Structures are given as C-alpha cells and as structure tokens.
Amino acid sequence: MESVGPDDSELFKPDFDLIPIKSGDYIEIGVLAPGLPAGTEFHLDYYALPDRFFDLGGSTSLSGNGKFSLEVPLTWNDDLQLPISIIFPDGSSTVENLHVDVTPANFAGNHDVTYTDTTLTAGDTTTITPTTTDLPANTTITLVENTNLNDAHTTGWTIDTTPHGQLTVTAPITATTGIELTLLVAYPDGTEEETTAIINTTPANFAGNHDVTYTDTTLTAGDTTTITPTTTDLPANTTITLVENTNLNDAHTTGWTIDTTPHGQLTVTAPITAGKIQLSVLISYADGTSEVTSVNIEALPKPVVEEPKDDDKDHPQPAPKPSGSSFGSS
Missing domain, CATH: 2.60.40.10 (Immunoglobulins)
Known part of the structure; x- marks a missing residue:
C-alpha cells in the first residue's frame, strides 16, 4: 500500500x-x-x-x-x-x-495651537491668527461658549472667528481691562484640544489725550455773542455741558443768559450793566472719561455818546440888512 x-x-x-x-x-x-x-x-x-x-x-x-x-x-x-x-x-x-x-494619529498630541497675547486700544479692532499654520486638513477652531465669552459680549466686545481660528476682535470704547477667550481645536482624527487667546486693553483716555479750551471773550453790555471751543477734532459722541455751580447761578441772577449746544457752542447775552463771569464746562467723552474747562467772559460798558454843540447859540450871527437899503444913504 x-x-x-x-x-x-x-x-x-x-x-x-x-x-x-x-x-x-x-x-x-x-x-x-x-x-x-x-x-x-x-x-x-x-x-x-x-x-x-x-x-x-x-x-x-x-x-x-x-x-x-x-x-x-x-x-x-x-x-x-x-x-x-x-x-x-x-x-x-x-x-x-x-x-x-x-x-492613533493623535493630532492633538502632535500639534500645539497657540495665540500670541495681543494688546489694543479701547474702541479699536484687531485681527489675531494662530501661530501654528501647519495644521492637518479639515481642522476647525471655534470659540468655546463660557463665562468669559458671555461677559465679553455683555460688556460690548465683538468677536468673530473663521473656521481656521482667525479672530477679529473689537474692544468697546469704555474697556479698561482685557479678555481671555477659550478656543476648541477639533482635528479630523477625532482628537481635540483647547487653547486660549488673551487680548489686553489700553484705555482710550480721551480726557488725557484732548484739551478743550475757550478763548477769553469780551462783548458790550447788552450784546450777544457766540463762543465755540478752540478744539474741533473731538471723538465722536463727545458732549459738552454747563456745570451747575455758584458762578452759573450768579450769572443768571445778574441778568446773563447762556445757552449751549451738545458740541459746546455757547450763546451768551450780557446784561445792560458791565461785569465779568467765569463759566465751568464739563466735557464728557464716549470712553467714560471727562474733564472740566473754564470760559471767561467780560461785558464792557457801553460807550457814552456826547450830544453835538449848538454853534448858533455859542456864536450869534449879525442880523440881516433891511431889504432895499444901502450903506451911507440918507
């Protein structure tokens, strides 16, 4: 077998x-x-x-x-x-x-998305991009909804972001402190990580950067004049108002009339009697800062107008000769 x-x-x-x-x-x-x-x-x-x-x-x-x-x-x-x-x-x-x-690809462990700390002036806008540019395709970066983001929106910050993590941030004009934003980086392999973007703020300080003044003004007693600030490049939404104080009350009591516009133009009418007043004006800026300046106004006496002299009284003229007569006739 x-x-x-x-x-x-x-x-x-x-x-x-x-x-x-x-x-x-x-x-x-x-x-x-x-x-x-x-x-x-x-x-x-x-x-x-x-x-x-x-x-x-x-x-x-x-x-x-x-x-x-x-x-x-x-x-x-x-x-x-x-x-x-x-x-x-x-x-x-x-x-x-x-x-x-x-x-596992572990993109989150192999990449580190960061943002450089940024400073902007209150009222300004800036654009912030991640420092990491070699992210895998289809990576998305989004803002995390948290207390910090809600507080930023409540206080007037505007924040926009693209899917690639570019931030466009506008600070409110009244901002005195910055914000810290949290962003979620989602990779196509399913891994995720969080990172932060810190935006610091420099206060606008309009009051410190502008100097509103009025030129000393004279007018004749009983007349009206218009006075405007010497500074014309004030920030938008600046308002100028009269300060209610003893000087203003005394001016009203003595017959002065004063009107003002929100831009600080004063229309002043002096009483019939001469005198001086000093007004205080409050400049309120949109960033919340303010300053006070003074306006000095003097009313001069009206000039005295003399009556013209009567020459006929001071120097009498000879009487006219009778009609039809001649010198030396009898």
Missing part, C-alpha cells in the same frame, strides 16, 4: 509579519507570505472586518496571488485582525490571522 505524505497545509506554515500602521495611512505589500508553493491562493474574509471600518472610509484588498493593501481611516484607532484563507495547489487549506497594529 502506497503511503500518503503530508499535504501542503502541513508542510508550509505561512508566517505573516505584524503590520504596523498609523491611522489615516495606506500600506501596500507585494506578497503577504513569500516562500509558499506556486499557485497558492489567498482569500480575505472581508465580513470579518467591522462595518464601521468601512463606514469611516477604510479599505483593504487582497489579490489571489497575495498582494495586499490597506488604508486605515483617520479616526480608526483599534488594532485589526484579518482572517485569511490560504489554498495550496494540492487543495489543502488553512486559515491564518493577519495582525495589524494601528497607532
């Missing part, structure tokens, strides 16, 4: 190497298990892979001659075990597992 030797599946033991790969990468292998008899066929059980692997964009292929390719989804972080059927030329077969060691 002729003895039967071992079949190919007993003689050949495929040795699949462990395949290391990172999430989001692609690998291609020419022959999975070299050294097997010619005509050996390979078949992959695709149903052994989770549906989620394909739903996330993963793919794999195995040709009959052992050429293998694998693309791991960017958001896939689990190792893979692929059952592969090997059919030898003698018809014997075996099933061996191909092990794939998947290393």
Whole structure:
C-alpha cells in the first residue's frame, strides 16, 4: 500500500509579519507570505472586518496571488485582525490571522495651537491668527461658549472667528481691562484640544489725550455773542455741558443768559450793566472719561455818546440888512 505524505497545509506554515500602521495611512505589500508553493491562493474574509471600518472610509484588498493593501481611516484607532484563507495547489487549506497594529494619529498630541497675547486700544479692532499654520486638513477652531465669552459680549466686545481660528476682535470704547477667550481645536482624527487667546486693553483716555479750551471773550453790555471751543477734532459722541455751580447761578441772577449746544457752542447775552463771569464746562467723552474747562467772559460798558454843540447859540450871527437899503444913504 502506497503511503500518503503530508499535504501542503502541513508542510508550509505561512508566517505573516505584524503590520504596523498609523491611522489615516495606506500600506501596500507585494506578497503577504513569500516562500509558499506556486499557485497558492489567498482569500480575505472581508465580513470579518467591522462595518464601521468601512463606514469611516477604510479599505483593504487582497489579490489571489497575495498582494495586499490597506488604508486605515483617520479616526480608526483599534488594532485589526484579518482572517485569511490560504489554498495550496494540492487543495489543502488553512486559515491564518493577519495582525495589524494601528497607532492613533493623535493630532492633538502632535500639534500645539497657540495665540500670541495681543494688546489694543479701547474702541479699536484687531485681527489675531494662530501661530501654528501647519495644521492637518479639515481642522476647525471655534470659540468655546463660557463665562468669559458671555461677559465679553455683555460688556460690548465683538468677536468673530473663521473656521481656521482667525479672530477679529473689537474692544468697546469704555474697556479698561482685557479678555481671555477659550478656543476648541477639533482635528479630523477625532482628537481635540483647547487653547486660549488673551487680548489686553489700553484705555482710550480721551480726557488725557484732548484739551478743550475757550478763548477769553469780551462783548458790550447788552450784546450777544457766540463762543465755540478752540478744539474741533473731538471723538465722536463727545458732549459738552454747563456745570451747575455758584458762578452759573450768579450769572443768571445778574441778568446773563447762556445757552449751549451738545458740541459746546455757547450763546451768551450780557446784561445792560458791565461785569465779568467765569463759566465751568464739563466735557464728557464716549470712553467714560471727562474733564472740566473754564470760559471767561467780560461785558464792557457801553460807550457814552456826547450830544453835538449848538454853534448858533455859542456864536450869534449879525442880523440881516433891511431889504432895499444901502450903506451911507440918507
């Protein structure tokens, strides 16, 4: 009786190497298990892979001659075990597992998104961009809704952002302190990180940067004049009002009339009697600062007008001669 030797599946033991790969990468292998008899066929059980692997964009292929390719989804972080059927030329077969060691991409751990601290003057607008520019495609950066952001909006800050994390920030004119914003960096591999953007503020200090004055003014008692500030480049929404004090009360009591516009133009009528007044004017700026300046006004006496002299009284003229007479006649 002729003895039967071992079949190919007993003689050949495929040795699949462990395949290391990172999430989001692609690998291609020419022959999975070299050294097997010619005509050996390979078949992959695709149903052994989770549906989620394909739903996330993963793919794999195995040709009959052992050429293998694998693309791991960017958001896939689990190792893979692929059952592969090997059919030898003698018809014997075996099933061996191909092990794939998947290393998560971990974009959040491999990138560091930061913003440089920024300072702007109250009332101004600035644009701030992340210092990191080599972020993976499809990374998004959004503002985190928290107490800091709500407080900023409540106090008049406006903040706009693009999906790439560029911030356009306008400080309110009354700002005296800065803000700290939190941003969420979401990477396409599913990892996330938070970062902060600090915006410092320099107060506008309009009162310290402007000097409103009035030129000393004289007018004739009983007359009216208009007085305007010497400074014309005041910030928008600046208002100028008379200060209610003893000087103003005394002026009203002695017959002065004073009217003012929100821009500080004074219309003053002096009483019929001469005199001086000093008015205090409050300049209120849109940034909340203010200053007081003075207006000095003097009413001069009216000039005395003398009556013209009567020459006929001071120098009498000779009486006219009688009509028809002549000198020396008898």
